[in-house]
Amino acid sequence: MTEDIVLPASREKNAGVDGEPLLQVSKLTKHFPVKGGFPIRRTIGAVQAVDGIDITVHAGESFGLVGESGCGKSTTGRLITRLLQPTTGTISYRGQDISHANRKQLAPIRSEIQMIFQDPYSSLNPRQTVGKIISGPMEINDINPEGGREKRVRELLEIVGLNPEHYNRFPHEFSGGQRQRIGVARALALEPKLIVADEPVSALDVSIQAQVVNLLQKVQKELGIAFLFIAHDLAVVRHFSQRVAVMYLGKIIEVGDRDSIYTRPRHPYTHALLSAVPEVNLTDEDSAGARERIRLAGDVPSPISPPSGCRFRTRCWKAQDKCAAQEPPLIQISGNRADHLTACHFPEEPTIEGRDEDIVLDPALAALEEGQAE
Ligand SMILES: Nc1ncnc2c1ncn2[C@@H]1O[C@H](COP(=O)(O)OP(=O)(O)O)[C@@H](O)[C@H]1O
Numbered sequence: 001m002t003e004d005i006v007l008p009a010s011r012e013k014n015a016g017v018d019g020e021p022l023l024q025v026s027k028l029t030k031h032f033p034v035k036g037g038f039p040i041r042r043t044i045g046a047v048q049a050v051d052g053i054d055i056t057v058h059a060g061e062s063f064g065l066v067g068e069s070g071c072g073k074s075t076t077g078r079l080i081t082r083l084l085q086p087t088t089g090t091i092s093y094r095g096q097d098i099s100h101a102n103r104k105q106l107a108p109i110r111s112e113i114q115m116i117f118q119d120p121y122s123s124l125n126p127r128q129t130v131g132k133i134i135s136g137p138m139e140i141n142d143i144n145p146e147g148g149r150e151k152r153v154r155e156l157l158e159i160v161g162l163n164p165e166h167y168n169r170f171p172h173e174f175s176g177g178q179r180q181r182i183g184v185a186r187a188l189a190l191e192p193k194l195i196v197a198d199e200p201v202s203a204l205d206v207s208i209q210a211q212v213v214n215l216l217q218k219v220q221k222e223l224g225i226a227f228l229f230i231a232h233d234l235a236v237v238r239h240f241s242q243r244v245a246v247m248y249l250g251k252i253i254e255v256g257d258r259d260s261i262y263t264r265p266r267h268p269y270t271h272a273l274l275s276a277v278p279e280v281n282l283t284d285e286d287s288a289g290a291r292e293r294i295r296l297a298g299d300v301p302s303p304i305s306p307p308s309g310c311r312f313r314t315r316c317w318k319a320q321d322k323c324a325a326q327e328p329p330l331i332q333i334s335g336n337r338a339d340h341l342t343a344c345h346f347p348e349e350p351t352i353e354g355r356d357e358d359i360v361l362d363p364a365l366a367a368l369e370e371g372q373a374e
C-alpha cells in the first residue's frame, strides 16, 4: 500500500483560478446512428446514449457519476476525454470549448485529462513491460522529466504502491489490483489535472477495491487531481466523491452533495439504487429501522425509443399521467438544499433515518470514510 505521495512542486497550485470550474459540460448529447434497410442501408434511428446532461467539476474535486449498465456513463467519459465527438452541447475545459476541437487543438490538453479504465488487464499491452507502459504517455508527448523517464517511472511505481524494481516485468505477472495500480501510474505520468475513472474497481475483489479506492483518494487529495469517478452502484462513490450525479437512460435525474444524495434522496430511482446497496454489519435489531428494499420491476427501456416524459416512468411506482406527458426538469425542488437538483414531478420525502448506516460496502471502505470525515 502506498503511504506517502511525493507532491511535485507543480501540483501544489492546482486550485481553480477565480473559482472557474475545471470542467463544464452543458446540454451534452451523443446519439449513435442506427443503420438498417436493404439493399440500401440508411439511418433509421439513433441510440440516445447521452441526452442533454450538465456536469461541473471543480479543480481537485471528486465528482461521482452513477447509474445502471447502459445508461450512458462510459459514453459521457469518452466524450469528456474527447475519445468521442459530441452530437450537440458543449464541453469546456478550463474555460476553453473543446467540444469539437481537432487533434492539433486538443494536443496541449490531452496530457491534462487522463482516463483509467474498468478492466486493468485489457487496458494494458501484454507485450510491453511496466516501464514501457507507464513511460508511453511521456514518449508520445515528448516529455523528458528531470533525471530521465525511467527515474520518473520508478517514482510513479512507488507512488502507486508498487515495487520500483518491477520496472521490467510484464502485466501478466501482476494481480488485478496491482494491474489497476499500473493503470493509475500511467494516468499520473503526465501530471493530469482531471482523471476520468470509468468503473476503475468494478472488476476487482471487494477487499482489493478498498485498496485501489484508497490509492485514488490519496491521489485526489495529495496531488490535487480532480476526478470524474464512474460507478454502477452508489456504494463505492460514496467513499470517494464530494458530489454525485445519478444517471438514467442518458439523463441526469438527480445531483447533489453526497450527504443530500445518500441521506435525503428525492428521486424514486435514487431510492431504488440505494436500496440495492448491500446491507452489511446490521444486526436484526439495527435493521428494524432500515428502509424497505425496493425491487425495480422490468428492464431498462431501449435508448433508441425511450419513454415519453419521464424516462423512469415505466419502472416507477409513483408514475401518473403527468409523468408520460411532461419531462420533469432537473431543478432544486422544495425541501432540497442549494445545488441538490431532482428531476421528478412527484418526489419522495427526504429520508434521513436508517439510511446512513445501511450503505456500507465493506468494512475496509467504511474505514476509509472515517479517515475522510472532516
Ligand atoms: N459506439 C456505439 N455505437 C452504438 N451504440 C453505442 C455505442 N457505444 C455505446 N452505445 C450504446 O449507448 C448506450 C450507453 O452505453 P454506455 O455509455 O457504454 O453505458 P454505461 O457505461 O452506462 O454502461 C448503450 O445502449 C450502448 O449500447
Ligand code: SF4
Binding pocket: 267, 268, 269, 310, 311, 312, 313, 314, 316, 317, 318, 319, 320, 323, 328, 343, 344, 345, 346, 347
Ligand atoms: S416524474 Fe413521475 S415517473 Fe418520473 S420519477 Fe417522478 S414520479 Fe416517477
Ligand SMILES: [Mg+2]
Binding pocket: 070, 073, 074, 075, 198
Ligand atoms: Mg460503462
